[in-house]
Amino acid sequence: MTKYKLEYIWLDGYTPVPNLRGKTQIKSFDDFPTLEQLPLWGFDGSSTQQAEGHSSDCVLKPVAVYPDPARRDGVLVMCEVMMPDGTTPHVSNKRATILDDEGAWFGFEQEYFFYKNGRPLGFPEQGYPEPQGKYYTGVGYSAVGDIARTIVEEHLDLCLAAGINHEGINAEVAKGQWEFQIFGKGSKKAADEMWMARYLLQRLTEKYCIDIEYHCKPLGDTDWNGSGMHANFSTKYMREVGGKEYFESLMGAFEQNLEDHIAVYGPDNHMRLTGKHETAPWNKFSYGVADRGASVRVPHSFVNNGYKGYLEDRRPNSQGDPYQIASQILKTIAEVEERTEGGISVAA
Ligand code: ADP
Ligand code: MN
Numbered sequence: 001m002t003k004y005k006l007e008y009i010w011l012d013g014y015t016p017v018p019n020l021r022g023k024t025q026i027k028s029f030d031d032f033p034t035l036e037q038l039p040l041w042g043f044d045g046s047s048t049q050q051a052e053g054h055s056s057d058c059v060l061k062p063v064a065v066y067p068d069p070a071r072r073d074g075v076l077v078m079c080e081v082m083m084p085d086g087t088t089p090h091v092s093n094k095r096a097t098i099l100d101d102e103g104a105w106f107g108f109e110q111e112y113f114f115y116k117n118g119r120p121l122g123f124p125e126q127g128y129p130e131p132q133g134k135y136y137t138g139v140g141y142s143a144v145g146d147i148a149r150t151i152v153e154e155h156l157d158l159c160l161a162a163g164i165n166h167e168g169i170n171a172e173v174a175k176g177q178w179e180f181q182i183f184g185k186g187s188k189k190a191a192d193e194m195w196m197a198r199y200l201l202q203r204l205t206e207k208y209c210i211d212i213e214y215h216c217k218p219l220g221d222t223d224w225n226g227s228g229m230h231a232n233f234s235t236k237y238m239r240e241v242g243g244k245e246y247f248e249s250l251m252g253a254f255e256q257n258l259e260d261h262i263a264v265y266g267p268d269n270h271m272r273l274t275g276k277h278e279t280a281p282w283n284k285f286s287y288g289v290a291d292r293g294a295s296v297r298v299p300h301s302f303v304n305n306g307y308k309g310y311l312e313d314r315r316p317n318s319q320g321d322p323y324q325i326a327s328q329i330l331k332t333i334a335e336v337e338e339r340t341e342g343g344i345s346v347a348a
């Protein structure tokens, strides 16, 4: 038997953006535990804005498990929050009711700022650094500073060792701003891995006295970019059948459902989706081939392959909940694919 350190991780009840929480329990297993072997656990919901009435007990239900590369015999356990009966999802538990489909693939591009002493890493104490230009994909101390690359490389290695489908890194347009990409088949798998990657990044940066700022426009109405979480998506039908007619009705459904999408694409998005800095205005739907100023960018490859492949919704922001983003995208797609031969099957 080995004593494993199980880190149970969940989303708390804060709105509009939940925080990640985690606590450790030690349990003995013969081998690395499977999901089925991991017990339910409880926590004090009155300390996380999840308490109901007089009873403050909430239940943690393990839903995904990863090795924890930062700890000897460590296990990262993604959990859903349940009511004391252990079976009713807590109102803060969005994951329990999202649409999922393993044929629907998602690639999230998480942008964020490193923050130190209340400002982006690398900003001088007063005023601003050199304007944007050389930071995006930059190399060298004046572009990316001295510690950011160490952190993103360490984060990449942690994610890969945890079995998270981390797909890449780049320095972003603003000083102190970076991006990583997570790809997954199915909304729950992709979104679980995004939340876990966020957790690993936040835990990693503790020792550097650096915070992760996920707000979509931390520098307000200035010439500094905000942060998005572009959602690239495809369904089996989109990849294998597609077609111009299908594509146009899909874009029609996206336009129709604009408000439902914006509602789950992250708070304060009107501050970011202004029409400037490679964004489309939040209240007007648009799409365009290779157009980084559109709501949905249609890759050249999509058109060249006869309107088949994946699309990029550029509106979700860095604070958005990937569970709800993926689910809303699937919900809109299902309106169109239900009418089409070979459409997706979405399981609630
Ligand atoms: P850019 O910065 O040019 O918008 P990135 O390379 O940062 O693009 O991100 C592209 C994302 O698209 C990646 O996360 C990738 O996994 C995702 N992607 C690629 N093919 C598909 C597909 N068929 N379905 C869903 N996502 C996809
Ligand atoms: Mn990108």
Ligand code: MN
Pocket: 109, 111, 172, 179
């Ligand atoms: Mn980017």
Ligand code: MN
Pocket: 109, 230, 312
């Ligand atoms: Mn993108």
